[in-house]
Amino acid sequence: MNDSFKDHALNLFSTGFHIDGRKLDEYREISYETGISNQSAEGSARVKIGMTEVVVGIKMEIGEPFPDRLDEGGIIVNAELKPFSSWKYDSGPPGINAIELSRLVDRVIREGKYLDLKKLCIEEGKRVWIVFIDIYPINDAGNLFDASILASLLALRDAKFPHIKNDRIEYKNLSDESLPLSKKIPLSCTVFICEENIIIDPDSDEENFIDARLTIGITEDNVICALQKGGMTPLTAEEIDKMVDLAMKKTKELREIIK
Amino acid sequence: MAGRLLIEDKEVVIPGQELAEGMDYLPGGNIIREGEKLISVKLGLVNVSNRLLKVIPLVGGYSPKKGDMVIGRISSISSMGWRVNFGWAYDAGLSVRDCFDRFIEKDEDLTKYYNYGDYIITLITNIMGNKIIDISMKGTGLRKLGPGRILKICPAKVPRVIGKQGSMIQMIKEYTNCRLLVGQNGFIWLSGNNIEDELLAIKVIKKIEDESHISGLTDRIKEYLEGEVGIKNGL
């Protein structure tokens, strides 16, 4: 506990504030825009949480179903954490952090049953729609998880099926038909623990010294659909309960913002 | 051929812009001569004083210079001393003998002097090939800074934040009650008694950075601080 910045930030936390003056359980300003790549992608969105900015695009392809799910389409989530968006990333194939991020987004969407995979089936056992969700941080200023999940959901909501002609996808010719999405939106909130403080939405400086994080995916019916603990510090059951409680409150607020 | 100015004093200029023709004018900082022409190599504010032109950058990072007092953060510790990140590609090296006049035992625990994550203000004493940068803690004012945060500003704006004889920084300290220290690398160490004070200091420093090229800066900042402090006190 000798880090000058951490000491200082903890002092501020103890007075109830993030280093930028927000309350500990407040998000930074959230804004979003959809259709940012409507010339190229079937769906797209940009989300900003404070200085953090993420863009997500949806591409659709036709493929074969998985052998154990012959009547279901597929989702493939990919995240790239590139040196474009922060000093802390290096060039190269996705590392473990990018993989964790993409798998988490996948789980919230899949287990939150946001996308009806059965309705992505074109011909059982032969041809199904595969939905690619590609996540690109533009500026990583902390809390990429929440920003990425939000942007992915918005991009899915923006997406339209392309027309098919002679078994080929006409990418430049989108139909009016949206993807088979549930009316109930699953969302996530990542809650962080730093000593005795429970906080959300840290910026990148704060993120550096956090003890543990818990990303909690929550459906509109307040069912937990995904969990991911990160960080080195173990959590108590009481802490987890408090974190879930906060996440349930915050995901409700997020849902209002994107409605 | 008589020289001809192609710009006005205090104009915003861009890289590649021709500033003057003829040999009458002399290229100062961030200006190159190509034949008869003076060309800016940076986005900045041109300054004309008699025949000398220079461009004061409006953007850009820090390049280390011998003799600069900079603020940095201990990034690693070895038996020989410390490595210090100060906003350059390569960390600076701080060796034990550049910290103390007294003898330090070989197996002494160096973390009790400077530990990982500590902020320090230090002096650049030597630079070799941009890679090997020596710093020293021997000198007035060089020290460990204690808990606080670092704001990063464009190093070219540092003189404006400090002000004439330190007048600007003094004014900010008085109005905000924050402890502040400005490094020539554009790192500003800041520590206040509460979040409101710090946010005000951050806002005003940002304002100076954004408006440093507009005349009447000191008065404007003073007015701003008076207004903000007035609001805080419910006036």
Next chain:
Amino acid sequence: MGYEKRYDGRKFDELRPMSARIGVVPNSSGSAIFQMGKTVAIAAVYAPKLLFPQFLQDDEKGVLRCEYNLMSFSGSGERVRPGPSRRSKEISMVTEKALLPVLNLKEYSNCAVDVYIELIQTDAGTRCAGICAASLALADAGIPMNDLISAVAIGRIENKIALDVTKKEEDYENGMADIAIAYSLRLNKITLLQSDGDLGRDELQDAIKLAKIGCEKIRDVQIKALKAKFEVIKDE
């Protein structure tokens, strides 16, 4: 029957609508977005960075490294597979060569100057939009440079030379040559020249002339973008 009227109704020497803005990636040393029609490029400069292994270092000057990338969803057809391709590697390399002649990297000796270019959406002319954005991002990062670089794609479509071609024009079936040109206008030098497709000698000269006219207009937009941040405040 030739190509008499452009698909989108533009004149043959007319550019698509452009926009540019600097400072769009706050983490970076300098950044810019450049949009040409529906092609949108963002460039972020991170400099100086340390450079390893050591044999890559140059003790005379910094090493410029460009990385051009299409976001997976930004192509005009199927999803682009993430990660570098032969195409993106080549474009990264020619982008470096297009920018280097105006840069002075002396103060970054033994360091890297990294330029990352991402395409969010594409409708042809991606490497040119990337170069325009990168040039702005380098200026925003305060990297010493003695000129801006502007770039545009020219097409020979049948017997016509067209400025700033779209994807639909690029896909024209009856004879098309696609020419990418970057200019340092002050030095009056061409820093990028690539073409594929049949091209007569005179047509090449016409293409270069037309590119110069186009680059002059692009440069105006670039200059405005650089000054915008500082002149808004002045008006207050």
